[in-house]
Every structure is written in structure tokens, then in C-alpha cells.
Amino acid sequence: VDFFFVLSGFVISYNYQSIATGEQVTDFLRKRLRRIYPLHLLMLLAFVVVEISKGYLASYVHVNQPTNPNNNVFTFFTSLFLLNSVKMPGVTDVSWNIPSWSISAEMLAYIVFGLGMLLLAKTKLGRYKGFFYGSIALLSFGGLAVITQGFVLNYSFDYGFLRGIIGFFVGGLCYESFRYIYLVVSQWKSSVFDLAEILMLILIGLMIYYGAALKEVGFVYEFLFFGAILVFSFEKGWVSRLFKKSTFLEKVGTYSYSIYMTHSL
Secondary structure, eight states: OHHHHHHHHHHHHHHOSOOOSHHHHHHHHHHHHHHHHHHHHHHHHHHHHHHHHHHHHTTTSOOSOSOOTTSSHHHHHHHHTTOTTSOOTTOOSOOSSTTHHHHHHHHHHHHHHHHHHHHHHHTTOGGGHHHHHHHHHHHHHHHHHHHHTSBOOOOSTTTHHHHHHHHHHHHHHHHHHHHHHHHHHTTSOHHHHHHHHHHHHHHHHHHHHTHHHHTTBTTHHHHHHHHHHHHHTTOOSHHHHHHHTOHHHHHHHHHHHHHHHHSOO
């Protein structure tokens, strides 16, 4: 999920390098909402049907969990309005379509991004986008650390929105870094990228393997994903060339959002 946030920040920063008017902010947020909300709403309603069906069928057949206290009227509305990644009174766990907390966090990151880009344009500070992205990520991480008294990032229904903002703006900073070094680094020999991509995959594997221990300092994964996306964004290594030949991976990429949003059901 954190990789998704960083990758999303990279891609959005690449596609929206300038938002200079209120109308452009509105258009940006409308497009983002159209992309993520229809399936989110459909799955939320599907889970409502599931809960109602469980209650009805429990009189006739054995249902392991006929009622889920986290799936209630209040959490329905927090999900409906994409606020299910914000800590709310009385909410003790993820609810309804469990993965949708991250869509809430993503949407809130879009709002911060759109308004931040508008502010940079209005103050004519657009050339400092990298500083802005890094500052938002640091402030969000600092806020999360102060609130939770730790460096764990594994939050969802409570402080997931901060987790999403951290990753998203690390991704924005990654894009700015890529843009800054592209002309020089893209001239390097492909063998350098071959080695960098293989080493990055090994590092990812090791950090997954030792995930239980590293979970306590979850912020290190932001550095990992920053590095991975930066390395692979050049698409010049052997691994990149191999992956780009796969029509299967292309299809998985196309349907990944749908897979993610429906897998819990």
C-alpha cells in the first residue's frame, strides 16, 4: 500500500506539473474522484448487501460472524464521504470494504496536492516544488510520530490519511529528483541500470523478509520505495526491459485498482 502511495505521487506529479487556477484544481479533483469513486461506492453498497444478507440468513444457516460491530451506520457514512482514513470517535477498526481506507487517504492527498500546487502558482514559487513535496512529507511524518509516539506507519482507519500523504509526497519528491537528474543519468551505460535494478530487487526482498523487525521503523520503507521508483523510472535496465515485454503484467497493471478494491469481498 505504501508503495502504491509513493508511485501515485510520482505519477500525479509527472502528469500535473502545473495547476495555476481554482478551475484547474476543481478539474483535477473531479477527474480523480471520477477515477476512484464509482468502484468505491459500488463495493460499499455490495458490503451493505452482504451484512443485510448475513442477518437474514443467520436464522436459517450457521453464519460465523452474523454481526460486525465495525460495520455500522456511522462508519457507512465515513466510508461514503471518504473519511474512513481519519481517526473518528468510536471507530475501533477498518470497516465495510476494508481496502477502501487507502482510497480515502489517496483522495485527501489529492486535495493537499491540488491546493498546494495552486498556492505555489499564486506565489510564483513553482520552481520550489521539490522543497514543497519534501516539507509536506516531513511535516506529516512528524505529526504522525508525535501523535503516535513512534515510527510505525501501519495505520489505516485511524491515521491512514497521514500515511497516505507521507507516501504521496515522497513520490512527488521522487519525480522532482528524477526530472532534475534525468539528462545526466539517462546517458549512463545500460549495465549500470542492470546492476541497479537487480540490487534494488534484492534490497526489496530483504526488507520484506525482515519486515517484522523493520515495521517498528516503518519510515525506512519510504526511502526504499523512493529508490525503487527512481531506479526503475529510467526503464533502461535488463529487468525493466523484461517486464515491459510482458502483456500479462500490462493487463495486471490496467486492472490493478479493480483487483485491489474487489479482493476483500
